[in-house]
Amino acid sequence: VLACLVTGATGSIGRALAWRLRCRASHLRLLARTRRGDLPIDAEQVTGDFADLASMERAFAGMEAVFLYTPACPDARLLQVAARQGVRHVVLLSSASVVKVAPEAANPVAERHRGMERHVQQAGFDATVLRPDTLATNCLAWADEIRRHARVSVPYPASLRNPIHEDDVAHVAARAMLDPGAFGGRSFLLTGPQPLSIQAQVEAIGHAIGQSIECRQIPAQAAIEGMSRGPSAMTVEVAARLVAYMEKTTRERPAVTADFLDVIGQPPRRFAEWAVDHAHAFRPTAVPTLPASPARPDAGPPTD
Numbered sequence: 001v002l003a004c005l006v007t008g009a010t011g012s013i014g015r016a017l018a019w020r021l022r023c024r025a026s027h028l029r030l031l032a033r034t035r036r037g038d039l040p041i042d043a044e045q046v047t048g049d050f051a052d053l054a055s056m057e058r059a060f061a062g063m064e065a066v067f068l069y070t071p072a073c074p075d076a077r078l079l080q081v082a083a084r085q086g087v088r089h090v091v092l093l094s095s096a097s098v099v100k101v102a103p104e105a106a107n108p109v110a111e112r113h114r115g116m117e118r119h120v121q122q123a124g125f126d127a128t129v130l131r132p133d134t135l136a137t138n139c140l141a142w143a144d145e146i147r148r149h150a151r152v153s154v155p156y157p158a159s160l161r162n163p164i165h166e167d168d169v170a171h172v173a174a175r176a177m178l179d180p181g182a183f184g185g186r187s188f189l190l191t192g193p194q195p196l197s198i199q200a201q202v203e204a205i206g207h208a209i210g211q212s213i214e215c216r217q218i219p220a221q222a223a224i225e226g227m228s229r230g231p232s233a234m235t236v237e238v239a240a241r242l243v244a245y246m247e248k249t250t251r252e253r254p255a256v257t258a259d260f261l262d263v264i265g266q267p268p269r270r271f272a273e274w275a276v277d278h279a280h281a282f283r284p285t286a287v288p289t290l291p292a293s294p295a296r297p298d299a300g301p302p303t304d
C-alpha cells in the first residue's frame, strides 16, 4: 500500500482513478490546477501545474507512486524533479498513437506521447505505460448537438472505433499504482471489447436516453470547419487528421487487445454501458458542461 499522487484529478480518467484509490492508498494526494470542490473529500488536494516545476516539486514530495498525464509540452525536468522527491513508480497515461502511427508521419499527438514516454524511461523509472486507443469520452463532443437537435453530424457514420470507458483505463491505472512490482516496466494497449461504427454508437446513446438520434452524414470539409470552431476547438490540421482517420477506419477495423482482460480478469465494458453511465450528459434537459480542459487541441483518437 503506497502513498499515491494522482495528477489531472479533475480529468475524466484522473477523477475515476481518484475514486478507485480512495481507501486503498496509504495516503492519496490529488493534483489539480485550481482548487475544486467536487473531488473526493477524504483525499489531500494540492494545486500545481506541470509547467511550474516548483509546484510539482511540492506535489511529488513524499509520494511513492504517481499517475501522470502527458503534458502538452513534455519536459524531462518534470521527471527529474519526481525522482529527486523520492517517487519510485510512475504510471503514465500515454496513447496508442505511439505504436499505431509511424514516426515518419510526424503526427503531433504521437510525437508528444513518444517524447513523454522517453523522458520517463530516461529518468530511470520502471514505469507502467497505459496506451488507450479511443476514449469513449470523445463522444461527449456530440452532447450539445444531441441535446439541442437530437442529431449527430459526422462525415463518416460507418467509421469504426473501439472506445474504452475512462473508468476501465482508471481501473488498470489503479492496479498498476498499487502493485508496482507486478506492473512496473510494462505497457498496455487498451481498447474496448469490440469495434463499433459511429452510427452504432449514436444508436447506443439514443437507447440510453430513450430517444431516437439521427446520425447525419456531412461533407468532410464541413466537419473539419465545425471541429475547428467553438470552445473546445482544435487546430484545422488536427481536425483534418481526425477526419482522415475516420475515413480510413471505414475500411480498416481498429484493434481489439486482450490487455485489459489480462490485467483485470474480465472484459472491458461495452460502449452501451458507457452510454448509460453518461446518459445525463445527452438528455435535452442536461445542463451543458464545459469541457474538462478549455483547450484540447490534440484530444481525440490517434491519427495518421
Ligand SMILES: NC(=O)c1ccc[n+]([C@@H]2O[C@H](COP(=O)([O-])OP(=O)(O)OC[C@H]3O[C@@H](n4cnc5c(N)ncnc54)[C@H](OP(=O)(O)O)[C@@H]3O)[C@@H](O)[C@H]2O)c1
Residues within 6 Å of the ligand: 007, 008, 009, 010, 011, 012, 013, 014, 032, 033, 034, 048, 049, 050, 051, 069, 070, 071, 072, 093, 094, 095, 096, 097, 131, 132, 133, 134, 135, 136, 137, 138, 166, 292, 293, 294, 296, 299, 300, 301, 302
Ligand atoms: N481522447 C482520446 O481518444 C485519447 C486516446 C489516447 C490517449 N489519450 C490521452 O488521454 C488524455 C485525455 O484523458 P482525459 O479524458 O482523462 O483528459 P481530460 O478529461 O481532458 O483531463 C485532462 C486533465 O489534465 C489536467 N491538466 C491539463 N494540463 C495540465 C497542466 N499543465 N498541469 C497539470 N494538470 C494539467 C487537467 O486539469 P484542469 O482541470 O486544470 O484543466 C485535467 O485534469 C489525452 O490528453 C491523451 O494524453 C486520449
